[in-house]
Amino acid sequence: MGKRVLLIEDEPNIIEAISFILSRDGWTVHTHEDGTTAMDKVLGLPPDMIILDVMLPGRSGFDILRDLRASPVTKDIPVMMLTARGQEKDRELALRLGANHFMTKPFSNAEVRDYVRSLMEA
Amino acid sequence: MPTQRLVGSRIREKRLDRGLRQAAVAETVGISPSYLNLIEHNRRRIGGKLLADLARVLGVDTSLLIDGADREMLDEMRSAAAVSGGQAEVDRTEELAARYPGWSRLIATQARRIEMLDEKLRVLTDRLAYDPQLAGSLHEVISAVSAIRSSASILVGTEELDQDWQRRFHENIHKDSVRLAASSEALITYLEAPQTLVEQAGTPFEQVESYLAKTGFHLAQLESDQPDVARVVNEAGFTGAAAQHFQTIAERYAGDAALLPLGPFEKACRRTGYHPALLAQEFGVPLATVMRRLAHLPRDKDHPPIGLAICDASGALTYAKPVPGFSLPRSGGACPLWPLFGALSRPLQPLRLDAVLPAPNSTRVLCYAVAEPQGLAEFDFVPPLQSTMIVFPDPPEAEKAPRPIGVSCRICPRIDCASRREPAFMGIIGKTGL
Numbered sequence: 001m002g003k004r005v006l007l008i009e010d011e012p013n014i015i016e017a018i019s020f021i022l023s024r025d026g027w028t029v030h031t032h033e034d035g036t037t038a039m040d041k042v043l044g045l046p047p048d049m050i051i052l053d054v055m056l057p058g059r060s061g062f063d064i065l066r067d068l069r070a071s072p073v074t075k076d077i078p079v080m081m082l083t084a085r086g087q088e089k090d091r092e093l094a095l096r097l098g099a100n101h102f103m104t105k106p107f108s109n110a111e112v113r114d115y116v117r118s119l120m121e122a
Numbered sequence: 123m124p125t126q127r128l129v130g131s132r133i134r135e136k137r138l139d140r141g142l143r144q145a146a147v148a149e150t151v152g153i154s155p156s157y158l159n160l161i162e163h164n165r166r167r168i169g170g171k172l173l174a175d176l177a178r179v180l181g182v183d184t185s186l187l188i189d190g191a192d193r194e195m196l197d198e199m200r201s202a203a204a205v206s207g208g209q210a211e212v213d214r215t216e217e218l219a220a221r222y223p224g225w226s227r228l229i230a231t232q233a234r235r236i237e238m239l240d241e242k243l244r245v246l247t248d249r250l251a252y253d254p255q256l257a258g259s260l261h262e263v264i265s266a267v268s269a270i271r272s273s274a275s276i277l278v279g280t281e282e283l284d285q286d287w288q289r290r291f292h293e294n295i296h297k298d299s300v301r302l303a304a305s306s307e308a309l310i311t312y313l314e315a316p317q318t319l320v321e322q323a324g325t326p327f328e329q330v331e332s333y334l335a336k337t338g339f340h341l342a343q344l345e346s347d348q349p350d351v352a353r354v355v356n357e358a359g360f361t362g363a364a365a366q367h368f369q370t371i372a373e374r375y376a377g378d379a380a381l382l383p384l385g386p387f388e389k390a391c392r393r394t395g396y397h398p399a400l401l402a403q404e405f406g407v408p409l410a411t412v413m414r415r416l417a418h419l420p421r422d423k424d425h426p427p428i429g430l431a432i433c434d435a436s437g438a439l440t441y442a443k444p445v446p447g448f449s450l451p452r453s454g455g456a457c458p459l460w461p462l463f464g465a466l467s468r469p470l471q472p473l474r475l476d477a478v479l480p481a482p483n484s485t486r487v488l489c490y491a492v493a494e495p496q497g498l499a500e501f502d503f504v505p506p507l508q509s510t511m512i513v514f515p516d517p518p519e520a521e522k523a524p525r526p527i528g529v530s531c532r533i534c535p536r537i538d539c540a541s542r543r544e545p546a547f548m549g550i551i552g553k554t555g556l
Contacts, residue, residue: 011265013294017272020287024280055261084264106268109275 002026006047035059054083069098134162136180138484151175202233204532259309266302326364338421349376409492410510429513447485447515457528461491462511477527488517
């Protein structure tokens with residue numbers, strides 16, 4: 001079984017596209033659409049890396065990231081943030097909270113795939 | 123206000139500009155000082171030989187006294203000069219206004235319009251940054267575009283993609299394109315509603331005060347025993363935030379009128395010399411209520427002009443009734459020495475201040491202010507404060523020297539003022555020599 005990536009995102013067609021390209025790259029892709037229960041999902045797996053959307057129903061991706069970095073179980077899991085808000089202050093906030101990478105929508109599939117590869121090869 | 127009403131004020135301005143005493147001028151033109159005082163306070167009409175004599179003594183052309191610009195416009199012109207950064211000959215503002223009244227009105231009007239547009243720009247910028255509807259629409263568009271791009275990229279860039287996957291991604295693209303069209307249309311509809319934006323971007327306070335100015339700040343329909351507030355609000359024709367604000371103002375007006383019925387209140391005003399504390403004691407109502415009522419007396423019954431300003435605990439003006447010689451800048455930056463602001467640090471303590479504005483107008487003003495808590499008292503809750511101030515321009519001369527005060531630091535020549543928060547426009551000081 002390949003390494004596990006958890007995609008926390010609420011757009012079904014984005015979930016399907018990212019799941020498709022990462023699956024073909026050898027990843028086992030788990031998905032979750034709700035911000036409120038995202039931490040439970042992470043703790044239940046836990047994944048090798050997380051792709052985390054900022055604007056989620058119930059809870060913001062920034063809040064989830066804050067919890068991820070506060071928990072000894074999840075503090076070292078690499079996190080790539082996805083957002084439709086490309087403002088510099090959002091990027092700075094994500095990196096300050098401990099995100100490993102920050103990608104704005106609309107992204108290219110190759111960018112996502114290449115970054116995930118690089119993270120695991122590092 | 124008719125021009126005739128301002129002739130006396132101009133005579134007073136010119137006399138003060140030249141440092142002449144009222145008694146000396148009166149004697150020279152052959153009238154009593156008290157009669158000149160009535161003229162200067164616009165309580166007596168003047169014309170003919172007496173006007174010509176006064177103009178000669180004051181060293182000005184008669185036409186300047188008759189047609190001269192009002193002080194509010196002069197202040198607006200000086201403010202416009204301050205904002206523009208220092209090229210204008212501020213010391214010749216009055217001359218410009220007298221010689222070219224049309225151009226001067228244009229300068230003042232355009233300065234007001236620029237200020238209003240700046241405010242709209244600020245509100246629109248805030249909306250772009252914080253409007254949840256706009257943020258939601260943009261998020262929807264970008265999400266659909268992202269999904270389409272990813273799906274299309276898979277279709278184009280993936281070799282040996284089986285037909286089931288091809289069909290799924292084609293369907294996804296179709297769904298997302300429909301969603302994108304709908305969200306784009308909604309976004310365009312939203313952005314193409316400038317009237318809505320402008321309406322909300324406007325300044326409801328100014329809209330309402332502009333309407334009230336046309337009524338002389340007196341709403342006769344709300345003076346009856348059973349005032350129809352809803353009708354008055356409806357007839358005013360406001361929409362959006364201005365309508366809500368006017369509703370609040372009209373309800374407060376009707377409430378004040380019920381506590382202080384016009385007939386008895388006018389009689390008491392004349393009997394007490396418009397003294398707010400005596401009136402409050404006589405009617406048993408809060409000082410602020412009396413002050414608001416004083417500022418809304420009918421203008422056609424020979425009451426003195428009374429300005430009014432109300433601000434919240436942050437010092438932001440929530441209501442302003444200017445009178446000749448008194449106006450405060452709405453967009454912040456007002457002189458902090460007005461008792462309107464001082465009262466906020468001494469709640470329920472009435473303040474009185476005899477003050478004088480800077481040259482060239484040197485208007486004297488008598489101010490009464492009080493800050494009162496709003497709403498019902500509750501334990502463990504600090505009620506919001508509201509400060510109210512009324513202003514009588516050109517009061518009778520007091521024994522003590524009036525306290526120097528200003529309108530705004532930017533146009534104030536008092537360079538040594540301990541309360542100065544920002545430098546004055548250089549021309550204000552350099553060219554007036556003050």
